[in-house]
Amino acid sequence: MSAVTEPRSSAKWGLETHRIVLLVIAVALVAWMAISMRWDWLPKYGPNLISGIWVSIWMLVVTAVLGFILAVPIGLVQVTGPLWLKVPAQIFCTIIRGTPLLLQLWLLYYGLGSLFAAWPEIRQSWAWPYLRTAWPYGVLALTISFAAYEGEVMRGAFAGVPKGELEAARAYGMSPFTAFWRIWLPRAIHRALPTLNGETVSQLKSTPLVATITVVDVFAVTSRVRQDTFLTYEPLLFVALIYMCLTGILVLGFRKLENMVPVKGA
Amino acid sequence: MKKLMTATLVALTTSLMASSAFAEPVRVGVAAEPYPPFTSPDASGKWVGWEVEFMDAVCAEAKLECVLTPVAWDGIIPALTENKIDAIMSSMSITDERMKTIDFSNKYYNTPAAVAVAKGSGMAATPEGLKGKIIGVQVSTIHADYAAKYFGPTAAEVKIYQTQDEANQDLAAGRVDAVLADSLVMADFIKTEAGAACCEVAGNVADDPAILGKGVGVGLRKGDAMKEAFNTAIAAVRASGKYDEISKKYFAFDVYGK
Amino acid sequence: MWGNDSFMIEWITNLADWHLLALTPPGWGMTLLVGFLGSIQIAVGGFALGLLLGIGGATGKLYGGPITKDLLEVYTTLVRAVPELVLILLLYYAGSGAVNRILTSLGYQNINISGLAAGIFVIGVVQGAYQTEVLRGAFKAIPFGQIEAARAFGMTSFQVLRRIILPGMLPHAIPGLSNLWLIATKDTALLAVVGFTELTLATRQAAGTTKAYMLFFLAAGALYLLLTLVSNVAIYHIEKRARKGLPAPV
Numbered sequence: 001m002s003a004v005t006e007p008r009s010s011a012k013w014g015l016e017t018h019r020i021v022l023l024v025i026a027v028a029l030v031a032w033m034a035i036s037m038r039w040d041w042l043p044k045y046g047p048n049l050i051s052g053i054w055v056s057i058w059m060l061v062v063t064a065v066l067g068f069i070l071a072v073p074i075g076l077v078q079v080t081g082p083l084w085l086k087v088p089a090q091i092f093c094t095i096i097r098g099t100p101l102l103l104q105l106w107l108l109y110y111g112l113g114s115l116f117a118a119w120p121e122i123r124q125s126w127a128w129p130y131l132r133t134a135w136p137y138g139v140l141a142l143t144i145s146f147a148a149y150e151g152e153v154m155r156g157a158f159a160g161v162p163k164g165e166l167e168a169a170r171a172y173g174m175s176p177f178t179a180f181w182r183i184w185l186p187r188a189i190h191r192a193l194p195t196l197n198g199e200t201v202s203q204l205k206s207t208p209l210v211a212t213i214t215v216v217d218v219f220a221v222t223s224r225v226r227q228d229t230f231l232t233y234e235p236l237l238f239v240a241l242i243y244m245c246l247t248g249i250l251v252l253g254f255r256k257l258e259n260m261v262p263v264k265g266a
Numbered sequence: 267m268k269k270l271m272t273a274t275l276v277a278l279t280t281s282l283m284a285s286s287a288f289a290e291p292v293r294v295g296v297a298a299e300p301y302p303p304f305t306s307p308d309a310s311g312k313w314v315g316w317e318v319e320f321m322d323a324v325c326a327e328a329k330l331e332c333v334l335t336p337v338a339w340d341g342i343i344p345a346l347t348e349n350k351i352d353a354i355m356s357s358m359s360i361t362d363e364r365m366k367t368i369d370f371s372n373k374y375y376n377t378p379a380a381v382a383v384a385k386g387s388g389m390a391a392t393p394e395g396l397k398g399k400i401i402g403v404q405v406s407t408i409h410a411d412y413a414a415k416y417f418g419p420t421a422a423e424v425k426i427y428q429t430q431d432e433a434n435q436d437l438a439a440g441r442v443d444a445v446l447a448d449s450l451v452m453a454d455f456i457k458t459e460a461g462a463a464c465c466e467v468a469g470n471v472a473d474d475p476a477i478l479g480k481g482v483g484v485g486l487r488k489g490d491a492m493k494e495a496f497n498t499a500i501a502a503v504r505a506s507g508k509y510d511e512i513s514k515k516y517f518a519f520d521v522y523g524k
Numbered sequence: 525m526w527g528n529d530s531f532m533i534e535w536i537t538n539l540a541d542w543h544l545l546a547l548t549p550p551g552w553g554m555t556l557l558v559g560f561l562g563s564i565q566i567a568v569g570g571f572a573l574g575l576l577l578g579i580g581g582a583t584g585k586l587y588g589g590p591i592t593k594d595l596l597e598v599y600t601t602l603v604r605a606v607p608e609l610v611l612i613l614l615l616y617y618a619g620s621g622a623v624n625r626i627l628t629s630l631g632y633q634n635i636n637i638s639g640l641a642a643g644i645f646v647i648g649v650v651q652g653a654y655q656t657e658v659l660r661g662a663f664k665a666i667p668f669g670q671i672e673a674a675r676a677f678g679m680t681s682f683q684v685l686r687r688i689i690l691p692g693m694l695p696h697a698i699p700g701l702s703n704l705w706l707i708a709t710k711d712t713a714l715l716a717v718v719g720f721t722e723l724t725l726a727t728r729q730a731a732g733t734t735k736a737y738m739l740f741f742l743a744a745g746a747l748y749l750l751l752t753l754v755s756n757v758a759i760y761h762i763e764k765r766a767r768k769g770l771p772a773p774v
């Protein structure tokens with residue numbers, strides 16, 4: 001049973017017939033949705049949606065960058081490190097990866113919040129304006145989560161870099177730090193790039209959860225639209241479309257990054 | 267092997283069908299989140315509160331078998347229109363906006379909205395009194411609409427919470443300066459240990475029937491025949507004195523309102 | 525370490541109102557455990573449904589016609605590009621709404637789809653897309669000679685699937701499947717936003733009523749962690765058994 005089928009009438013338009021039919025059906029579906037469903041709320045909530053998308057994007061970028069910076073030592077220390085660093089890192093990764101992100105988010109925001117109620121003195125401190133608002137908790141929870149998952153990935157990446165390269169670096173007289181910065185880290189990052197791509201997309205898909213702790217990202221805005229207009233499907237479909245576009249941009253960006261590094265052979 | 271697979275498939279489908287019964291009893295939707303003193307779960311998983319007792323009385327009068335079905339509050343109207351529940355009895359106010367999508371029975375209680383603030387902060391329940399403050403409300407409520415219209419322009423921020431107790435919690439934690447909600451709900455919060463320690467009721471807000479609605483009614487699908495049954499039952503519960511009997515357990519005054 | 529045992533015990537008892545976790549009322553322990561059971565049920569059901577969809581999807585992607593391949597590609601790409609929270613809401617409302625609309629148009633009465641069935645459906649559809657990719661990779665890892673031999677013996681496609689492909693791809697699929705199982709157990713927490721009675725919602729109700737947020741969220745975290753650790757042990761043993769005769773993984 002061969003899976004190769006001869007495409008029919010492909011020469012004329014460069015596309016197989018079935019693809020054209022499917023494309024036509026897809027366009028018809030989108031057109032039907034655009035016409036029969038209510039989209040009059042889009043201009044009214046336009047500015048809110050744009051600011052919501054902005055919040056989603058900067059949350060993703062900030063937490064991914066901070067999480068990655070945190071993940072490098074977490075991963076490294078599980079490969080090399082002394083036992084008193086390795087075990088806490090492993091415990092950290094196990095706990096964070098073993099519990100749902102939503103629970104971690106609520107634990108940080110409402111759990112810590114209940115402690116604030118017990119200690120009113122904290123309101124006089126300098127940190128109070130930051131402890132008051134919601135976004136620092138979102139950033140903290142997402143960063144910790146990303147660091148734990150990335151830590152696992154980086155652990156595998158660091159362990160997978162060929163030992164010969166590290167030994168050659170030492171033979172050249174590089175200090176351990178120079179060897180790390182010039183050889184080990186770049187090689188590990190390059191090994192991890194495809195997985196990092198997937199993990200960053202996962203991080204993007206985790207950002208809507210911050211809407212449950214009153215951070216106004218694009219999902220929170222569409223939730224508000226749902227409450228004000230009583231429409232169920234249109235806002236959800238719209239926000240799904242937005243996330244699909246953002247995912248596409250992310251995937252393309254990472255692919256460009258992967259192609260930037262010249263690799264010999266595999 | 268084939269027989270085993272067919273047997274498993276049949277067993278699986280029948281078990282799923284058995285757990286999805288045909289719609290004979292009336293599934294009454296309540297918000298899955300605690301909303302004392304009206305509806306809240308107790309430690310054994312049973313739902314208690316004024317509204318739960320009232321629901322039992324009304325269903326007994328109307329001779330309906332009511333099944334209390336918790337649904338997320340911000341999805342309760344779609345749940346009704348999508349036939350996941352048959353009625354809403356979750357302190358849902360009758361507003362013109364909501365009447366465009368669903369139907370309501372006659373009202374069964376009507377209480378004003380109040381603002382709770384931190385103890386001793388001296389804020390008034392008016393747009394000027396709350397100027398520059400952070401206000402917390404629950405999503406998809408008349409209070410959220412009211413806050414957006416009246417306090418939105420002058421307040422620093424209107425934060426929208428998924429549940430009322432989360433808003434109360436943040437008031438106790440000091441993250442919001444004021445919370446706008448039903449006066450009875452606020453009074454109940456202030457009576458609790460956490461509430462009494464941190465906060466006080468600043469007063470009722472100016473009424474606006476267009477936004478705050480004309481009381482709380484049973485939410486039903488448009489054109490539902492049960493509307494008459496519910497209206498008769500509500501009137502009967504009021505007339506028979508059962509209404510006052512239930513209210514006396516929770517409140518010091520008549521919540522039916524004008 | 526701190527003098528005597530009674531000091532430690534006193535410090536621990538003063539840390540939180542542990543009575544709230546008791547198994548009998550007024551403790552909320554039983555509610556949490558019932559929610560935990562609900563979570564496990566949905567995770568198991570969703571994973572199983574996802575596995576069925578994944579096997580179908582992987583077979584379709586490898587051996588199906590061009591239209592099947594394209595449709596499956598659309599399915600997996602859509603599900604993997606949209607956040608689970610949005611997908612869960614869409615499937616929860618659209619799924620049962622569509623079923624009921626079809627039933628009424630065919631003249632039947634509306635059926636009441638229980639929360640459990642809806643939750644399993646939602647998690648299953650999301651899992652199915654990821655399972656398709658994992659199983660597709662695992663199918664490809666089977667030595668093709670075995671499949672050729674099976675066909676030479678005259679087995680039908682379904683027999684080849686049942687006797688050679690499914691057992692053969694299992695050791696290659698286990699790392700991916702175990703990861704997806706853990707994802708399924710954690711995705712059940714998102715159903716709290718829809719109001720289905722699982723552990724996270726039960727915790728939110730308990731915490732909201734008693735205001736002991738820290739205590740209950742930590743307890744729920746401990747339960748999820750327990751599930752993860754038990755799953756890890758089980759997966760380790762399953763992997764050892766499935767990989768008998770194969771070289772150890774790199």
